[in-house]
Amino acid sequence: xxxxxxxxxxxxxERVVAMSARLCYSASGAEELAxxxxxxxVEKLVSKIVQMGHASTMEHVxxxxxxxxxxxxxxxxxxxxxxASYSQQSQRYVAEHDFEYILPPTIADKPEAKAKxxxxxxxxxSTYDExxxxxxxxxxxxxxxxxxxxxxxxxxxxxxxxxxxxxxxCCNRAQWEIRELAYKxxxxxxxxxxxxxKNAGASCVATGHCPEGAMTCGxxxxxxxxxxx
Amino acid sequence: xxxxxxxxxxxxxERVVAMSARLCYSASGAEELAxxxxxxxVEKLVSKIVQMGHASTMEHVxxxxxxxxxxxxxxxxxxxxxxASYSQQSQRYVAEHDFEYILPPTIADKPEAKAKxxxxxxxxxSTYDExxxxxxxxxxxxxxxxxxxxxxxxxxxxxxxxxxxxxxxCCNRAQWEIRELAYKxxxxxxxxxxxxxKNAGASCVATGHCPEGAMTCGxxxxxxxxxxx
Amino acid sequence: xxxxxxxxxxxxxERVVAMSARLCYSASGAEELAxxxxxxxVEKLVSKIVQMGHASTMEHVxxxxxxxxxxxxxxxxxxxxxxASYSQQSQRYVAEHDFEYILPPTIADKPEAKAKxxxxxxxxxSTYDExxxxxxxxxxxxxxxxxxxxxxxxxxxxxxxxxxxxxxxCCNRAQWEIRELAYKxxxxxxxxxxxxxKNAGASCVATGHCPEGAMTCGxxxxxxxxxxx
Amino acid sequence: xxxxxxxxxxxxxERVVAMSARLCYSASGAEELAxxxxxxxVEKLVSKIVQMGHASTMEHVxxxxxxxxxxxxxxxxxxxxxxASYSQQSQRYVAEHDFEYILPPTIADKPEAKAKxxxxxxxxxSTYDExxxxxxxxxxxxxxxxxxxxxxxxxxxxxxxxxxxxxxxCCNRAQWEIRELAYKxxxxxxxxxxxxxKNAGASCVATGHCPEGAMTCGxxxxxxxxxxx
Numbered sequence: 045x046x047x048x049x050x051x052x053x054x055x056x057x058e059r060v061v062a063m064s065a066r067l068c069y070s071a072s073g074a075e076e077l078a079x080x081x082x083x084x085x086v087e088k089l090v091s092k093i094v095q096m097g098h099a100s101t102m103e104h105v106x107x108x109x110x111x112x113x114x115x116x117x118x119x120x121x122x123x124x125x126x127x128a129s130y131s132q133q134s135q136r137y138v139a140e141h142d143f144e145y146i147l148p149p150t151i152a153d154k155p156e157a158k159a160k161x162x163x164x165x166x167x168x169x170s171t172y173d174e175x176x177x178x179x180x181x182x183x184x185x186x187x188x189x190x191x192x193x194x195x196x197x198x199x200x201x202x203x204x205x206x207x208x209x210x211x212x213x214c215c216n217r218a219q220w221e222i223r224e225l226a227y228k229x230x231x232x233x234x235x236x237x238x239x240x241x242k243n244a245g246a247s248c249v250a251t252g253h254c255p256e257g258a259m260t261c262g263x264x265x266x267x268x269x270x271x272x273x
Numbered sequence: 274x275x276x277x278x279x280x281x282x283x284x285x286x287e288r289v290v291a292m293s294a295r296l297c298y299s300a301s302g303a304e305e306l307a308x309x310x311x312x313x314x315v316e317k318l319v320s321k322i323v324q325m326g327h328a329s330t331m332e333h334v335x336x337x338x339x340x341x342x343x344x345x346x347x348x349x350x351x352x353x354x355x356x357a358s359y360s361q362q363s364q365r366y367v368a369e370h371d372f373e374y375i376l377p378p379t380i381a382d383k384p385e386a387k388a389k390x391x392x393x394x395x396x397x398x399s400t401y402d403e404x405x406x407x408x409x410x411x412x413x414x415x416x417x418x419x420x421x422x423x424x425x426x427x428x429x430x431x432x433x434x435x436x437x438x439x440x441x442x443c444c445n446r447a448q449w450e451i452r453e454l455a456y457k458x459x460x461x462x463x464x465x466x467x468x469x470x471k472n473a474g475a476s477c478v479a480t481g482h483c484p485e486g487a488m489t490c491g492x493x494x495x496x497x498x499x500x501x502x
Numbered sequence: 503x504x505x506x507x508x509x510x511x512x513x514x515x516e517r518v519v520a521m522s523a524r525l526c527y528s529a530s531g532a533e534e535l536a537x538x539x540x541x542x543x544v545e546k547l548v549s550k551i552v553q554m555g556h557a558s559t560m561e562h563v564x565x566x567x568x569x570x571x572x573x574x575x576x577x578x579x580x581x582x583x584x585x586a587s588y589s590q591q592s593q594r595y596v597a598e599h600d601f602e603y604i605l606p607p608t609i610a611d612k613p614e615a616k617a618k619x620x621x622x623x624x625x626x627x628s629t630y631d632e633x634x635x636x637x638x639x640x641x642x643x644x645x646x647x648x649x650x651x652x653x654x655x656x657x658x659x660x661x662x663x664x665x666x667x668x669x670x671x672c673c674n675r676a677q678w679e680i681r682e683l684a685y686k687x688x689x690x691x692x693x694x695x696x697x698x699x700k701n702a703g704a705s706c707v708a709t710g711h712c713p714e715g716a717m718t719c720g721x722x723x724x725x726x727x728x729x730x731x
Numbered sequence: 732x733x734x735x736x737x738x739x740x741x742x743x744x745e746r747v748v749a750m751s752a753r754l755c756y757s758a759s760g761a762e763e764l765a766x767x768x769x770x771x772x773v774e775k776l777v778s779k780i781v782q783m784g785h786a787s788t789m790e791h792v793x794x795x796x797x798x799x800x801x802x803x804x805x806x807x808x809x810x811x812x813x814x815a816s817y818s819q820q821s822q823r824y825v826a827e828h829d830f831e832y833i834l835p836p837t838i839a840d841k842p843e844a845k846a847k848x849x850x851x852x853x854x855x856x857s858t859y860d861e862x863x864x865x866x867x868x869x870x871x872x873x874x875x876x877x878x879x880x881x882x883x884x885x886x887x888x889x890x891x892x893x894x895x896x897x898x899x900x901c902c903n904r905a906q907w908e909i910r911e912l913a914y915k916x917x918x919x920x921x922x923x924x925x926x927x928x929k930n931a932g933a934s935c936v937a938t939g940h941c942p943e944g945a946m947t948c949g950x951x952x953x954x955x956x957x958x959x960x
Contacts, residue, residue, distance in 0.1 A: 064427045104337050175838065187848075352581055364575075377645050380633065386633055390633070480940075595756045660816065
């Protein structure tokens with residue numbers, strides 16, 4: 045099971061975003077603005093920033109997540125998000141002789157498929173051990189490890205980059221495992237910046253606009269229909 | 274005078290960096306590591322990370338500065354650092370009829386030069402006012418404003434990007450105004466992450482290596498000579 | 503007058519984009535795909551990529567522009583686009599005693615305003631010369647130069663970054679000078695990649711979606727109305 | 732075997748870099764400089780740029796490689812280079828029932844290890860096929876695929892990013908497979924920009940400076956000793 049923990053984040057994230065936005069249009073400096081703005085002003089301004097998509101001010105606050113219980117299928121996709129920072133458990137240095145693995149639901153649901161899958165994981169474990177016992181270094185023995193192998197990662201993104209990540213990865217068209225991760229990260233982010241992330245999520249929800257064209261899941265069209273009623 | 278204030282930063286920056294580095298080589302997860310590591314382990318690991326230049330782990334912590342009392346000569350250079358986030362006071366929206374300005378020391382030192390400079394600033398102010406009174410919008414009246422005009426900016430960089438910024442901008446070959454800013458930012462960063470930024474500064478100091486070639490200021494050669502004695 | 507020249511670009515940009523997109527869904531390698539695809543297949547695929555916003559494949563082709571006749575008001579905005587590369591004429595090293603300047607139309611239109619503006623530019627030139635004659639270095643004399651001062655720059659962006667640049671800067675809400683630049687860059691890009699940039703432009707035109715909210719220019723609403731008729 | 736093909740690159744890469752560098756210090760525009768500079772001037776300036784590390788001008792030229800015959804061990808490392816663009820063959824969409832694989836030399840060298848490895852690859856193939864036959868979608872069946880599975884990718888980097896990639900990945904401390912790729916990419920790049928990439932390679936070779944500290948391979952110390960003789 046995916047485990048997501050918000051390890052640290054910029055303190056007072058909504059105040060920082062509001063103050064940065066305010067600075068652009070004000071004769072006052074940041075420190076003065078940070079002190080002067082009332083909670084109500086912060087709230088109002090953050091809502092406006094989110095609605096207007098004044099995205100650059102959201103970059104001033106960043107969020108660091110500790111993530112476990114995910115596969116390397118997921119992380120190979122995740123690290124393609126380049127406006128982010130990663131530190132990942134290394135298969136070059138960490139021994140994997142008793143690795144955990146992620147079992148996709150479509151396989152878990154079929155007893156026969158599940159048995160095949162689990163038997164294979166066991167075979168991989170044995171082969172990995174045999175290879176390392178023959179003197180093959182960990183960095184080469186890992187070539188036999190499956191995409192399903194569990195990994196751990198620390199991820200830091202700023203709020204703008206997170207919003208974009210949610211747009212793509214909370215989408216119904218995203219792969220199920222990374223979508224599950226995205227929703228858990230969003231839940232964590234909302235706890236500390238509820239206004240900022242209030243409408244965050246898939247593009248359709250967050251921007252009122254589905255970019256998937258002919259590949260759309262149809263949810264957006266549903267939303268439009270419901271709104272029109 | 275340049276005014277730099279560290280507005281916010283990732284809490285426990287050195288613990289976050291150490292934990293992220295540790296994760297790469299460990300079977301444990303981030304949360305467990307964050308709790309388990311003693312202050313001594315954090316200290317030791319951060320020193321090693323800095324010395325080895327394990328730079329990617331430094332990206333997990335970011336620092337947000339409020340900066341005032343700087344010219345647009347400086348900010349046009351500053352915003353060329355692309356691995357950073359900026360919110361700047363806009364001359365398009367903020368009226369500049371009584372703008373402040375930055376007076377370079379080589380001009381301040383010569384009474385006659387200073388008089389010419391200040392008279393010109395006064396002329397610019399009058400012209401700006403006359404133009405706006407004739408109905409020219411602020412966004413066009415600003416075309417007359419000087420590079421010296423004071424501006425305010427909020428800057429966020431992660432520690433890796435900051436290190437690189439200090440390498441280039443604490444260097445004796447950097448322009449005097451941005452160098453002054455860089456030293457003030459470094460002083461602020463050191464207050465909250467003293468180990469991480471202990472040796473931060475110009476390339477020669479931080480990396481034991483001067484990249485300026487024939488344009489070197491000579492300080493590095495001096496350092497080497499002193500060390501050899 | 504703004505002068506934009508496409509100096510170089512990735513050859514066969516549309517073929518490169520199509521081949522990269524194809525590779526993701528094919529068992530064949532890039533070289534084979536590059537050779538096998540017919541011009542019709544390339545055309546069809548590029549149109550689909552643009553329509554679907556499969557933006558990452560557009561990053562493989564880049565465009566290098568030589569730009570002259572622009573102000574530093576413009577370049578201070580331009581260099582805020584961080585997914586791009588810049589080389590700009592330096593006021594630190596290049597003497598500016600007979601600098602050219604950009605005259606905003608709202609000032610050019612009013613004879614009295616224009617006279618004031620031009621007189622000020624003349625005063626700045628004299629002061630710049632007097633300062634350098636008194637021994638003030640160019641890097642400090644430049645503090646008196648106006649935002650209007652002409653500058654030259656080389657800019658490289660990949661097609662994805664260009665698309666985003668056009669979304670923001672071809673918009674009616676963009677500042678007039680950078681908007682003029684954006685349209686000239688778009689015209690140049692269209693000459694060598696007509697299909698790729700066919701619908702490029704402001705967000706409303708390119709994405710069918712206006713992100714300006716209450717600040718909208720209204721053109722998008724007009725477009726929708728016209729389409730409905 | 733790794734297959735690397737330079738598919739496209741910015742034409743006249745050394746002239747573009749030289750012209751961009753020249754622009755910073757000249758009153759002339761880019762187009763004029765591009766025409767006026769003699770091949771000798773370009774040569775001299777490029778050598779100086781490389782030696783001085785005037786890296787930003789190298790960003791104006793980019794190189795697109797088609798790469799085959801590499802493992803997903805390699806690509807998971809490769810895509811961590813964020814200042815680059817990637818299009819990779821997708822295991823979500825492309826069927827892998829007869830996938831190729833990369834056999835590490837330390838395994839190939841031991842007949843018994845090799846036999847175990849190959850038997851396992853055969854078992855994975857069978858399991859993959861059985862799962863898809865049971866109706867498991869490709870995007871989930873891929874969870875059983877090994878890190879060794881062959882993949883194809885298109886990579887674009889500008890010359891600055893390439894230089895950095897070579898600094899890290901031509902290093903003796905880099906993992907063998909990505910090191911092999913790096914040397915092949917370097918050989919390709921040298922064919923079209925021999926001066927620019929003349930000294931490119933591991934940090935020790937390219938910058939005269941080994942950043943590996945206590946983990947150094949020792950080659951740099953050897954180089955220094957040889958030079959002193």
